[in-house]
Amino acid sequence: MTAQQPVNQQDFGLVEQFLDAMWMERGLSENTLASYRNDLMKLLAWMEQHSYRLDFISLSGLQEYQSYLVDLDYKQTSRARMLSAIRRLFQYIHREKVRADDPSALLVSPKLPQRLPKDISEEQVDALLDAPDPNDPVELRDKAMLELLYATGLRVTELVSLTMENVSLRQGVVRVTGKGGKERLVPMGENAVDWIETFIQQGRSALLGETTSDVVFPSKRARQMTRQTFWHRIKYYAVIAGIDTDQLSPHVLRHAFATHLLNYGADLRVVQMLLGHSDLSTTQIYTHVATERLKQIHSQHHPRA
Structure with missing residues (x-):
């Protein structure tokens, strides 16, 4: 006002x-x-x-x-x-x-064009995840974050605010508080668990120094990382991986997580639960991305496409 x-x-x-x-x-x-x-x-x-x-x-x-x-x-x-x-x-x-x-x-809502999530291939995901240097504490942290993001489909806000008490390496799950304060348990997979464990044992203390923090992935100043900082880190590694940054969004690995699960036959409602969507129609948009990807592969490799 x-x-x-x-x-x-x-x-x-x-x-x-x-x-x-x-x-x-x-x-x-x-x-x-x-x-x-x-x-x-x-x-x-x-x-x-x-x-x-x-x-x-x-x-x-x-x-x-x-x-x-x-x-x-x-x-x-x-x-x-x-x-x-x-x-x-x-x-x-x-x-x-x-x-x-x-x-x-x-009241009648304005008609909006359906925007498909930005998608990257499995090969591009592999290149992005391999871009950080695990010998550097900051890049080891980023490596663990990228692996966890692709393994779980967390929102960036959920990732950067994740606390130690919400991660169970033994059980291989994270407890996430999503939109509207809704909690969900998401499995991490062995690869993400291994990298998180490596970071906690070898890199986290170097970032914290004499400071303590509850967040799993602290910044270089031992604080919670901002969404904007993480987005800059993703773009930094995308350049190393040879990925056009115009293809990316802050949630690129969340989108890849959903699309690749559907590509391999995951049930839509299971993906909905893992992503923390309250409405199935929100998850359903990823089926269109998966279909477009299959069409692209078909046109590239089928002799009569």
Whole structure:
């Protein structure tokens, strides 16, 4: 909220109550909450200019706001994100009996093109995992992280925040707290276990020095590594491995984990459970990646392709 964009204080209070509820009930991250707040403040500022309030704006009023966003040339993805925040806000307002209806329920979502996850081949994964020098403590850490990421499909945030108490080398599993505070157990496989054990025994103390830390993979300053730092490390090793960095995303090994499991016949619901997806349709997109990869192999190697 700025001096140029005044908002109704009662509506502002409702938005803050909604954000508090989202934090307590759904465990949303600070980044997600900040995004919600930013999007909803834009709505409130527009409503103030057009004499609308949250307790009486109609479906047509919200559709007018959607048209306003189109006129401002917001991308479809941005408008879809804003609509998601608006819908959740009005669901909350309706639930709290601030109003008897939910005008956002009939809003039409912008049609978004289906974006397939960026995919790399098994050979490229091997080259990426072989890029770090295990004789260097920092690169030994990175080697263990990359091996674990490909073996488990963890989100980068889950990986960098992993603590010692959540890793069982003896049982070969990690306990992960994912989105919304949901916990899941994910098997690591022998290769990842071996590299993590090697790092803990040979490299971790060199990074920590006299400091202590709960995180499995500390930074050179003995702190939790940031997602951005890990993304820079991935790109560094991609160059060594001869992989075009345009092919990559921070979650490239998570995507490879899912796609390669499906390529070898894993059940979709098992992959869903391992990835920590609440909705099967989110996992289903990887079947399209796997199919496209099979088509590519077929066209390259079949004599009549």
